[in-house]
Amino acid sequence: xxxxxxxxxxxxxxxxxACLVVPGARAQDDKVFKQLxxxxxxxxxxxxxIDFKKTPAKxxxxxxxxxxxxxxKMRLYWYNGKDLMLDAVFPGMSxxxxxxxxxxAKFSRACLHRDAKGEFTALESNLxxxxxxxxxxxxxxxxxxxxxxKLFAKVAGGGGDDALYTRVASDKLEAILKSLxxxxxxxxxxxxxxYEFESNNFKLRLVNFGGExxxxxxxxxxxxxxxxxxxxxxxxxxxCVAYNVGGREYTSLESNLxCVGGVTDSIVRNFIRAFDIExxxxxxxxxxx
Amino acid sequence: MLGKSxxxxxxxxxxxxxxxxxxxxxxKGNDKDKSPPKVQRSVTSAKLESILQDxxxxxxxxxxxxxxxxxxxxxxxxxxxxxxxxxGRDLWVDVHFxxxVSxxxxxxxxxxAKFSRAVLIKNAxxxxxxxxxxxxCEGGVTDGMIRQFILRFDGEIxxxxxFLTK
Numbered sequence: 158x159x160x161x162x163x164x165x166x167x168x169x170x171x172x173x174x175a176c177l178v179v180p181g182a183r184a185q186d187d188k189v190f191k192q193l194x195x196x197x198x199x200x201x202x203x204x205x206x207i208d209f210k211k212t213p214a215k216x217x218x219x220x221x222x223x224x225x226x227x228x229x230k231m232r233l234y235w236y237n238g239k240d241l242m243l244d245a246v247f248p249g250m251s252x253x254x255x256x257x258x259x260x261x262a263k264f265s266r267a268c269l270h271r272d273a274k275g276e277f278t279a280l281e282s283n284l285x286x287x288x289x290x291x292x293x294x295x296x297x298x299x300x301x302x303x304x305x306x307k308l309f310a311k312v313a314g315g316g317g318d319d320a321l322y323t324r325v326a327s328d329k330l331e332a333i334l335k336s337l338x339x340x341x342x343x344x345x346x347x348x349x350x351x352y353e354f355e356s357n358n359f360k361l362r363l364v365n366f367g368g369e370x371x372x373x374x375x376x377x378x379x380x381x382x383x384x385x386x387x388x389x390x391x392x393x394x395x396x397c398v399a400y401n402v403g404g405r406e407y408t409s410l411e412s413n414l415x416c417v418g419g420v421t422d423s424i425v426r427n428f429i430r431a432f433d434i435e436x437x438x439x440x441x442x443x444x445x446x
Numbered sequence: 447m448l449g450k451s452x453x454x455x456x457x458x459x460x461x462x463x464x465x466x467x468x469x470x471x472x473x474k475g476n477d478k479d480k481s482p483p484k485v486q487r488s489v490t491s492a493k494l495e496s497i498l499q500d501x502x503x504x505x506x507x508x509x510x511x512x513x514x515x516x517x518x519x520x521x522x523x524x525x526x527x528x529x530x531x532x533x534g535r536d537l538w539v540d541v542h543f544x545x546x547v548s549x550x551x552x553x554x555x556x557x558x559a560k561f562s563r564a565v566l567i568k569n570a571x572x573x574x575x576x577x578x579x580x581x582x583c584e585g586g587v588t589d590g591m592i593r594q595f596i597l598r599f600d601g602e603i604x605x606x607x608x609f610l611t612k
């Protein structure tokens with residue numbers, strides 16, 4: 158047995174968990190196991206100070222643990238101790254936006270579900286224990302999911318950051334870029350600042366025009382004007398433009414956000430992230446030309 | 447002219463910031479409404495219609511072929527404008543011009559444009575130009591953003607007409 162079994166009493170269980178899992182965690186952190194009993198799983202939850210409600214699934218060998226973390230309802234799925242899944246539920250989103258998250262996410266995936274009550278979006282993450290895991294890895298699994306949920310809540314609009322502003326200050330925009338884990342190179346001009354960064358291997362530039370409007374663009378090879386117009390004819394939210402700057406000809410994909418009517422962090426974040434999808438789509442179009 | 451090229455963008459930034467103020471009326475919000483602005487991720491017909499009414503815009507509403515799609519036709523400064531509501535997920539505003547405009551001119555407009563784009567539409571032997579703008583509501587919009595979207599487009603039409611008649 159990898160971990161000591163605990164008596165049924167909650168008090169004793171908590172004390173045991175505190176004594177054996179938390180302090181011992183450092184010692185046990187590196188001990189590799191390939192299966193986790195329900196009791197061991199519960200001990201980890203207790204050590205993480207997670208107050209859970211346990212429900213056995215109809216199907217044998219599956220147990221659900223429902224709890225709250227960081228203001229979000231979460232569920233841990235225990236599958237015969239061989240793998241764990243965490244999920245958190247958010248309001249329904251468009252498939253485009255769900256996909257937008259999945260394009261960038263590393264440690265989670267978003268799925269759109271439909272049931273009798275309507276649509277909802279689930280953010281999910283799995284940990285396969287069968288190949289060998291440690292207690293430290295399980296704890297880390299929870300921590301990483303917390304981070305994923307926080308970020309996703311901002312995308313899904315549940316991040317509580319709906320404060321409205323009509324001027325996007327530099328520090329505000331930079332904090333948003335940081336929250337999106339975007340490393341940028343800033344160039345400050347008179348009344349405008351440009352932020353250059355890479356996203357999905359594309360070079361993007363975000364320009365803040367005095368806080369009143371934002372423009373994001375990406376450059377591509379020269380296209381024929383007919384092709385440029387055709388793209389504009391078939392798409393929303395972007396503008397495809399042919400440039401000739403000092404003899405250098407290229408095509409630019411652009412999008413603007415007018416901030417004067419009032420925006421929020423999540424609106425700005427969505428503006429930046431939605432452009433990733435536009436760029437990926439346009440790159441395919443350019444490749445075919 | 448408001449340039450946006452990579453080379454010129456920063457040097458023109460000051461002008462751009464100033465020009466942005468000239469580009470169209472700025473919405474300062476509805477003074478009557480003292481409650482905190484609400485961010486919506488879907489714009490219902492009722493919401494859009496109440497905004498249009500608040501803006502004293504008289505419209506004719508028609509339903510699109512697809513469910514949840516509605517068109518609002520109205521006049522702004524003697525131009526026939528159509529506002530499209532696509533299931534609350536995004537709004538689209540456009541005005542069509544029958545003037546003969548070349549692709550080169552259309553691109554010239556797009557080079558300078560920030561809050562609209564011009565598109566050449568060819569239907570058989572007919573040709574028209576659409577000046578249009580879209581707003582993605584799923585990322586979150588406020589009433590103020592929707593009002594600004596409509597007001598800003600007034601400025602875009604005015605500037606586009608000046609551009610065509612230069």
